[in-house]
Amino acid sequence: MNQNLPDEHRKNWDVLSVFQYLYQQQSISMLFILIIMWVILSLLSPYFFTVNNLFEITLQSAVIALIAAGESFVIFSGGIDLSVGSVFAFSAIVGGLALQFSGSVIVSLMASIGAGLFAGFCNGLAIIKLKIPPFVATLGMMGIARGLALILCNGVPIYGLPREYLWIGQGRIAGIVPVPTIIVIILFTIMYFILRNTRFGRFTYSIGSNPEATRLSGIKVSSVTLGIFMICGMFAAIAAVIESARLGTMQPASGNGYELLAIGSVFIGGASIYGGEGNIFASLIGALLVTTIRNGLNILGVSAFYQYVVNGLIIIFAVAADQIRRKH
């Protein structure tokens, strides 16, 4: 339970307490479930547990994981952001156009991230200034950002990305570890640190847990909220860069439905819809879980229609298994 908190047991590092501590950590428990799933899949198919395929899973989950990282901030603070899928497409296209105009990868990256931050800023503004519930504000932005993405590129995908751009999505460090995987690890570590060890991070949880008490404690809830939504938009943009680089194209129709996958990952990771709790690594594991299920079902050759069913069942039972642990 108590996952978002600094280590309580730092003093007595005996084996039992370490184990107990791990057991209590949301992220570890979902990791268990993930590992169990991996073991089962390895038994079922010889193609599953290969270095290549495991890296493939981290690669395939990178995009959803990054969106889920931003979404985690929003959800931990008690909100929700439905616009990430559209903001994803919007920032991809903005980056693509910037690339075409400037020819510079750096400019393109900055344009993408700027677009993501801007969309997040608008979400935040609608929420704090117009006092619209996050669900509605981001539902509106979902339409707006999608429309802008399509308008900007006239519905036509952008092609012809330079080699350096492609490297972000297709490169491998030491010839084996995919660059997106590295990006995910670095960004999640930083975000974990921010959530745990900075005021901004603690306020994120605090707003989720009790916004009124937070306000009465003299904290500017509205600025923090603005920051949270901007982070969320930024991560959608980073994810968009990675996907564009993987595909070699920026697609205005992309990202459709990613909001559900990302939000799902965060909740599968065990965050509460009421906010105030959650571990960002658990969201990462949620994303890995979702991807593993997909990957595993593909590899087992489960046919498309049945995949929907099995996918749904596994999500339900994975989370149910986690609930059993929580009861203790």
Add this chain to the structure above:
Amino acid sequence: MNQNLPDEHRKNWDVLSVFQYLYQQQSISMLFILIIMWVILSLLSPYFFTVNNLFEITLQSAVIALIAAGESFVIFSGGIDLSVGSVFAFSAIVGGLALQFSGSVIVSLMASIGAGLFAGFCNGLAIIKLKIPPFVATLGMMGIARGLALILCNGVPIYGLPREYLWIGQGRIAGIVPVPTIIVIILFTIMYFILRNTRFGRFTYSIGSNPEATRLSGIKVSSVTLGIFMICGMFAAIAAVIESARLGTMQPASGNGYELLAIGSVFIGGASIYGGEGNIFASLIGALLVTTIRNGLNILGVSAFYQYVVNGLIIIFAVAADQIRRKH
């Protein structure tokens, strides 16, 4: 404030208090916004404000409105149901198969509604027995029901519905009022009554407001929750019947994305994500609003990409306008 409530001022029916009462009612305030939108659209296009087109709006909104009716119960009780779009397709297909096997419209309708109830029952069971958050449980069901719909009909739409079935979607009472419109009016009135005047309705709100206090007041929260999700599934099924009858075919891919439209309608109608409040007629008006925007933009000939943007902006500003009223 206080929108889900019957008249406070029944005794003094003077004009001012009636006006004040109306002003306080969530549903009335959104109705204002809806009417303003109609006036603007009538000024912009001669084709908008015709009897035909207004009935067309009620007809087009019927499906989303009915799903929103069921979703309202879930949201008022503090939950969310993402599976309605898939359950929609699932119950359409089940009904279609029943029709093919039995040749009886009645059997088909019962099969559809049974399928919806069953899906809702499974959702409820996962939530109360496995203790999974509604978001995750219904996310799982979203996949399961979609898969079952596809499996059952092997991905092939069902067609060749008898005339009586088609009447449900295409018939007109007195040659002018569409049957689905009548169904919407009747069912919303019944549901309004249930929410206001039955124990089940009251407990729906109180669970949404404070499940712990409700439990400590001697109410079986789990049975009520089960009932709520079954109602939600049932409405998805009713909506599916109407859409099938309108189109003359049952499509396994239908209903995709309806969950967002329906949930959006409920929130646009002013329900709170924390549950406990909301007026089911406000959800109806939310659905009408969403449909009106679409219809209006189509009639004005706004091109597709811009429709996304304008649609998003109108949703945000409609809800912002409503927030201003609430402040008083």
Add this chain to the structure above:
Amino acid sequence: QDEGKSKTIVFIPKSTDVTYWLFLRKGATDKASELGYTVDYQGVATEADVAGQVNLVNNIVATKPAGILMAATDAKALQPAVENGIKAGIPIIMVDSGIEDKTIPLANITTDNFDGAYQAGLLLAEMIGGKGKVANIGITAGSQTGRERSDGFIEAMKKFPDIQVLPVQWTDAIAATAMNIATDLLNANPDLVGFYSAAAPMGVGIAQALKAKGLDQKVKLITFDPSPETLPLFEEGTINAIIAQDPYQMGYRGVEMLDKVIKGGKIEEGERDIQIPVAIITPENYDTPESQKLLQTPDKF
């Protein structure tokens, strides 16, 4: 040595939400069972999910199937994935829609969406006498098929200065959405004389809208793709023409060629790129055996 080898051919459609692909799958399974293979059907939910399809192809390649038959959601984005598959020694044949570099896959058995849409445009123009207002109902904004099928239509219409094409409306291939949009367009444009639908579900939706308004015999409707539920609408005259590709044939021949490669043979240069032309089904040729072959739903998919 053949013992350990997979006898599975994987067929990857553009999406699993459209009936069209089931015709293709049927062609593939029919030939496959003749030859002793099984066909796995795996796809993403919507055509817009390009990244999902890339992931899917990578996952399938990892399982080393006997061969892959696939339709690319995006000609450029899928290219690296297909290339990897070929490099890994998996025979891949593109059906329906190929990738940019046609030399990478072993063969391409495709149809030209743009051309089909172009033909549809010409026919619709002829039906309405070369003048009037027509509506263009598309699949998904930003998807490749969606673009090609809409652009081809618009291109054809450019030849007719007296025809006004309303801005394209996207439906995500949902019949109900198409029905609502068609009704709205008819209300706002009483002078509308023709509809072009870029896929079967929209054809059904538009047809219902026309019937509800009693315009089914007046306003012309041409739809892409046959689907079982469109046939009654065609027979009663609500749908005036169907643009039919030959998905069954694509699947059938795809497996045939894969088998040849698997068994160590080679595909002749002349067979590498097969363009299957679209057939235009009108009341005149509806009853011909050729048309019926394209239209009829196989008894069992």
Add this chain to the structure above:
Amino acid sequence: MPELLVMEGINKAFFGVKVLKDIQFRLHEGEVHVILGENGAGKSTLIKILSGAYTLDSGKVFLEGKEVDMASYSPEVASRLGIATIYQNFHLVPHLSIAENISLSNFPVKKGGIDWKSVQKRARDVLENIHFSVDPNTLVKKLSVSQQQMLEIAIALSKNAKIIIMDEPTAAISKKEVETLFQLIADIKKKKVGIIYISHKLEEIKVIGDTITVLRDGKNVGTMGAKEAELNEIVSLMIGKEMKTLEKKKQHLSSEVMIELKSLRRKGIFEDISFQIGKGEIVGLTGLIGAGKTELARAIFGVDRLDAGKCFFQEKEINIKNPKEAVQHGIGYLPEDRDVSGLCLNMPVKDNVTLVYLAKLKERLFGIPAEKALAQKYINQLKIKTTGVYQQVKYLSGGNKQKVIFAKWLAAHCQFLILDEPTIGIDVGAREEIYNLIFDFVESGEKAVLFLSSDISEILSVSDRILVMSQGRLIAELDPSTTTKQEIMARCLNLN
């Protein structure tokens, strides 16, 4: 003494209803200025304006002679100006630890992030300061109401404020903690800190108050020195009329047993609890913070599981597994944490009052008029200050919220009521009325009450029999006619 604070002509209305009317208020250095008034008089509203929680409609505020710009005023500004507040309904963050709550408004940072060592150290110091022994890493949501009250006090005292506002700081804590608090107040007065103190416990005022201001219906009806003021006078100022003192009605104690508990046990919480309550009897149960009173009540009512023990209700053995069964048997439980487990805050007063009644109702449908009349009856009887049956409970004052829960259980027609701190935050006048309602409830000799309270004088005046709990065990049974406050206190502390 120099003036610290002057508030002039303060007005505030909610939804058009005037709650504060032209209030004048002054506070001097080293002064404890007590604000008194009935439930809903506007006390909390006044101090919330000062703390920045609410914005005022009109009026001026001067701090140390300088006018404060109220247009840009906020909780943040207030804390910068040196105003710390103990809120009546707390402002704690449930999912954060005690330590983090203590440091929330000014986390110590060092290079690279929050300095957790100083967070821990500060927490230990602050808790130490008020003799509150609890692990600073505990999550606040796990604390009982009284523990939360202690934490709220600890946080306010830790801020080195110039003005400390205390809105009913002693409502939920027992005598031992109250004494600690008073000691601390005496200490900080010496540092020229001004204290605004709101309470319904009049006996406290004589002990620590310097000045008294009485509010009635949002108006300041008098400010006077605390030492010279007469209690009776104050009370009549508060309620606008003379107050009758409590007369305990003669009860019909019957020989029948209402409920009998045998060796109840919940591991680690309470042990070997056995007692019985006769029909017509009011049994008081008292003890210090964490003695286990609440836990016992919850277990009897079926909220928490019992590990062992038997329960006989009206002579029949019953095995209650959940609150629904308890309610069906005719048992009611008024919980101590009203916002968390007592009220549906965003529902109307009416719906809250009739909730249990409806739960017991056999018919599926109900008529709104009957329901409304029922709610109205209890609103009148308990003098709940509300704009109508349809007002949402979240807009009521603290004491009135408490009355709503009370009404809910009265309306439910239970045979046996467990009341857990039922008079928290209730004004003197209303408190007497509630005692009378309790007496009326048992008067027929058919019903019974288990009355949990940490307020010893209340326990003494209400109960027919007093049970004392300490560390999860029943350690004494006393007769109120022969015992004294001192004796009860000594028993609570387990001194014998």
